[in-house]
Amino acid sequence: MYNMISEIDLRELSKISSKDRAFLTVYVEDIKDLKTINQRLENLGHVIANDYEKEIYNENIKLLHELLKKEINLKGCYVFFICWLLNFTEFYELEIPISDQVIIDSSPFIKPIAEIKDEYEDFAVVVADNDRARVFLISALKEQDQKVIKGKIKNHVKVGGWSQQRYERRRDKQLHHYVQDIIDYLHQLEHEHDYSRIVMVGAKEVLTHLEKELPLRLKNKLITDEVIDLKQQNIDEEIYKLFTELERQEEENLWNQIKSKYVAGGLAVVGLEEVLKNLKVGRVEAVLVDRNYQPQGIRCRNCGNLIPEEVDKCPLCNSEDVFSVDLVNEITEWAYKTSALIEYADNIEELKKLGSIAALLRF
Ligand SMILES: [Zn+2]
Known part of the structure; x- marks a missing residue:
């Protein structure tokens, strides 16, 4: 069975993770056209260096193909979350199309859905x-x-x-x-x-x-x-317009709140490192991140730590067994896990100047 996007429980999904890159997330823009997806799945298979992860990856692909064979009547855009290791398969129909993407990570890659939901x-x-x-x-x-x-x-x-x-x-x-x-x-x-x-x-x-x-x-x-x-001829269109306006207003409001607290030395932080640090200990009330900000970091397979910079070695345990991760996705997961609000800002110049990410703290 599949579900609609409104039924995706991002909080539940954000809690699921493994130490290795055992999760396959596939966004399919048009399920009737899997050419790009199949090509990417094949390409990725060639570049996974870790044998264990490669084995899991192949099993994940098998699961995906079995699922697609079973659900031949699907139409439109879908997301699949698959982890053979945890015996986990879920897929959802997306009313707003998301372009083809294949991501392997230690957890479900939820960022695109969180953005739509916001x-x-x-x-x-x-x-x-x-x-x-x-x-x-x-x-x-x-x-x-x-x-x-x-x-x-x-x-x-x-x-x-x-x-x-x-x-x-x-x-x-x-x-x-x-x-x-x-x-x-x-x-x-x-x-x-x-x-x-x-x-x-x-x-x-x-x-x-x-x-x-x-x-x-x-x-x-x-x-x-x-x-x-x-x-008005088209009430629905008017309502959509209203909601886009309200969303922009909300982003602005959050930014103004963060800014005034930050300026006064209060409960607000700016910049990737500070936001991440506070998120991890559950101190963040709300995160505001620029929609186009795409910082990369690494996760260490040895100690499981997330490091907010692209380095070859884990600075905590010195292990070289690391893989790169999309930090905004990680931040999204942390936000959902700790019930913090996350807003993706559209065009707030001041925010961009202060590191493209900021947060309001709880304490
Ligand atoms: Zn480490």
Whole structure:
């Protein structure tokens, strides 16, 4: 069985690792076209120097081919995590295509997925007027199942006297039920996929009621200060645009927080070495890293240590039995493992000048 990207538990994946490069991660942009992937798998096989790792690698490839043979009906983009040594195979469909990549490492290579997850957080959307509400979830830019909830709230009328009051009372009650139905579905959605935000657009009366009756936990996820015109031809496109803007804003906010603390000598660090050092001991609250920053480091097979520079020898135990690793992937893993937030910044010049990576500390 495979899963959607929204179901990938990066925290669980980040905890899995082995001392050797026993993990094969394969990103396949189009599963119907494996030419590039097969070529890379073959090429990599020729350059693995360590015999033990080579044996594991060949077994991993066997597992991958068996899986592909079994799942011939797949279409689109996928990621495969395979480790024969740990008897581990998982694969996921990716709604946002990632270009072909084959990575061997001591753990699953999760960086590309973490970046997508950061850029496209799951969110629930409510488009409501008095007549009906459309509630749906957007996960990595793909709309999931939606539900239409009928409201049929009639307009206010001027009748006057007792019947007017009765009419309004009935109307209020209808509105209350309608809004409760919407909230029930938001709860159900939250249970199924833990979305991080709610956007509501539509008729003011319904939205005001909805906001008032929303339980606090859901209210905290609500984006309220953004206006989307319901008459817009393409609401979905408007919502996507809004989310990209919000993501940029979040990066900026995090940077400003880090900066002000750093300047005041408070709980913030900048630069690769400091960030890594603090991550390893669980002191990091949030990491901000430039999306284009690609530092390399090494991992020592002998003592298992990660060294944030490209050297031939382990500075801790002097062993030459080392292999190079993608440090931002390592940092991503550490962040997930220690429940730290990680944001990939798009274009923050100051951050680039201060080493392209910075963090807010917990203590
Ligand atoms: Zn070492």
